[in-house]
Amino acid sequence: MSVRQRAKRRAPARSESERQAKLQTILDAALDIFLEKGFADARLDDVAARAGVAKGTLYLYVPSKQALFEALVRSGIGGPVRAIEQKVPDPDISAEDQLRGLFLFLRTEILGTRRRDIVRLLLMEASRFPELAEVYHREVIVRGLRILRCIAERGVARGEFRSDEIARFPQLAIAPALVALLWTSLFQRFDPIDIEAMLEAHLMLLMKALKGHPS
Amino acid sequence: MSVRQRAKRRAPARSESERQAKLQTILDAALDIFLEKGFADARLDDVAARAGVAKGTLYLYVPSKQALFEALVRSGIGGPVRAIEQKVPDPDISAEDQLRGLFLFLRTEILGTRRRDIVRLLLMEASRFPELAEVYHREVIVRGLRILRCIAERGVARGEFRSDEIARFPQLAIAPALVALLWTSLFQRFDPIDIEAMLEAHLMLLMKALKGHPS
DNA sequence: GTACACTGACTGTCCAGTCAGTCATTTTGC
DNA sequence: GCAAAATGACTGACTGGACAGTCAGTGTAC
Numbered sequence: 408m409s410v411r412q413r414a415k416r417r418a419p420a421r422s423e424s425e426r427q428a429k430l431q432t433i434l435d436a437a438l439d440i441f442l443e444k445g446f447a448d449a450r451l452d453d454v455a456a457r458a459g460v461a462k463g464t465l466y467l468y469v470p471s472k473q474a475l476f477e478a479l480v481r482s483g484i485g486g487p488v489r490a491i492e493q494k495v496p497d498p499d500i501s502a503e504d505q506l507r508g509l510f511l512f513l514r515t516e517i518l519g520t521r522r523r524d525i526v527r528l529l530l531m532e533a534s535r536f537p538e539l540a541e542v543y544h545r546e547v548i549v550r551g552l553r554i555l556r557c558i559a560e561r562g563v564a565r566g567e568f569r570s571d572e573i574a575r576f577p578q579l580a581i582a583p584a585l586v587a588l589l590w591t592s593l594f595q596r597f598d599p600i601d602i603e604a605m606l607e608a609h610l611m612l613l614m615k616a617l618k619g620h621p622s
Numbered sequence: 623m624s625v626r627q628r629a630k631r632r633a634p635a636r637s638e639s640e641r642q643a644k645l646q647t648i649l650d651a652a653l654d655i656f657l658e659k660g661f662a663d664a665r666l667d668d669v670a671a672r673a674g675v676a677k678g679t680l681y682l683y684v685p686s687k688q689a690l691f692e693a694l695v696r697s698g699i700g701g702p703v704r705a706i707e708q709k710v711p712d713p714d715i716s717a718e719d720q721l722r723g724l725f726l727f728l729r730t731e732i733l734g735t736r737r738r739d740i741v742r743l744l745l746m747e748a749s750r751f752p753e754l755a756e757v758y759h760r761e762v763i764v765r766g767l768r769i770l771r772c773i774a775e776r777g778v779a780r781g782e783f784r785s786d787e788i789a790r791f792p793q794l795a796i797a798p799a800l801v802a803l804l805w806t807s808l809f810q811r812f813d814p815i816d817i818e819a820m821l822e823a824h825l826m827l828l829m830k831a832l833k834g835h836p837s
Numbered sequence: 838g839t840a841c842a843c844t845g846a847c848t849g850t851c852c853a854g855t856c857a858g859t860c861a862t863t864t865t866g867c
Numbered sequence: 868g869c870a871a872a873a874t875g876a877c878t879g880a881c882t883g884g885a886c887a888g889t890c891a892g893t894g895t896a897c
Contacts, residue, residue: 445750447662450886461844463889472887531746533808535660544809570830572823578805578815579824582797585804590793593748594759600793608787609794615785616831666853676878678855687853 430468433458434479442524446476446532476532480539483525487516488550495554502562503614506580509558510606513584518591518602527592552577559617568617583609645683648673649694657739661691661747691747695754698740702731703765710769717777718829721795724773725821728799733806733817742807767792774832783832798824 436458440449451472455462469475491512495505517523533540555577562568573580587602651673655664666687670677684690706727710720732738748755770792777783788795802817 442749445660445662445747447660448750451888452886462887463845464843466888467842530804530808531749532660534657534746535663537811540808541812544813548809549813570827572827576815576820576823578801578820579798579827582801582824583794585800586793586797589745589800593745593755594763596752597756598759598764600791605791605793608791609797612785612787612794612828612831615834616827619830665851677853678879679877681854682876 426468429460430478431482433460433465433468433475434482437475437479438521438524438528441476441479441528446472446528446535451475473536477536477539480525480529480543483522484529484543484547487512487522488547488554490516491554492550495557498561502558502565502567505558506613507610509554510584510610513581514603514606518584518587523588523591527588530588551581555580562617569619570617573613573617580613641683644675645693646697648675648680648683648690649697652690652694653736653739653743656691656694656743661687661750666690688751692751692754695740695744695758698737699744699758699762702727702737703762703769705731706769707765710772713776717773717780717782720773721828722825724769725799725825728796729818729821733799733802738803738806742803745803766796770795777832784834785832788828788832795828 433454437449437454439457440454443449444453449472451462451465454475455465458465465475469478491509494508497505500508517526529539529543533543556574559568559571559573559577559580563571563574583606587606590600591602648669652664652669654672655669659665659668664687666677666680669690670680673680680690684693706724709723712720715723732741744754744758748758771789774783774786774789774792774795778786778789798821802821805815806817
């Protein structure tokens, strides 16, 4: 009885994969807490509790609260952009379908997942972490906009699109996704909108504008 | 000499207008500090120093740090929406020109002023102040979207617009303004874009899409 | 028996909010 | 007129609590 008194203790995470798994547990917990309270108000005691470890353990995986935040953000960016970069060069697909594919990807791989929350957290804290803002800009924004511009330019070159606004300002094409992101976290609770239908409407508008025919 | 030793002391602010002026000084200082550090990291000592008063004085104008933040946000919203609501009902102006007027107003009265920073601050902190998010939604978002929807519906009713997407999702029309707001504060520093040209391009796209002709 | 992942009580710092005190100005008493 | 007393806006040193980061100690695996 006395031997079993104190609950089973996890085996020490020796192997690299066990270490990575535990780090991920900590990052997941940190995301929850940071989302709920914001960076400054988040307590590492709470992060530790949610991850099921003691506070000291956090410092075996991450050297400071700020580093924890940065690790969290870095773990959530980059992957999807690479995935898209591979799919885009296909020249058999019309620019329209490429844009549609991109939006589908956005919806299912970002807006519909935990990554959405990471992006939101980043947007909220970025002005206090200029270095992180720069990383995100370089690794995600620049590359994402390049893809969009590439699609738009090809559309123009083939005569599929008659307008070059998206090639000049690819930001315009993803702006509604940003609205969707923020609306979801701020207002959806008391004024729900159908995000999917909104993005669909945006695509329709965009196609009408780019192709220059009446529907 | 000994009499003049200590600098002139402000005369006590007795009248209501003097009190309001000092409150405004404090709110301005608070906006600077909150923008720089975020709500949680902002120190009231710094706010007081920037406003040129002692910390205790803040508490003669505002009961708590949170109340200071709320007063700051409330002081910056509402005004412009009312101004627009008065201008819109004019039926002599085409829907297109109404939209253009709205965007001009956005650029000059919000994106080009201190209000932009208040909105940014609000967006960043809103998830930690749900009540404030609700006030902002009710006082600004709902009313702003109503105006947009109204313009879009009139455009459709007159046959000026052939698409109803903006009437269904007025958010789509202002999405680029949100991008402009965030880009300015996060990335403009190392990747400047021409906000005005971007909003102009958005209007062109929107018009092409709504009117359904080639340019 | 030792190496090492893990623990959690502890420490030093930071800051929101307080309040006894200061000092122009106004009012009262003569 | 003028001194003394009252007023109240303003001050800033102080307090109490909170929390990031530490480290001596514990238990487990091998």
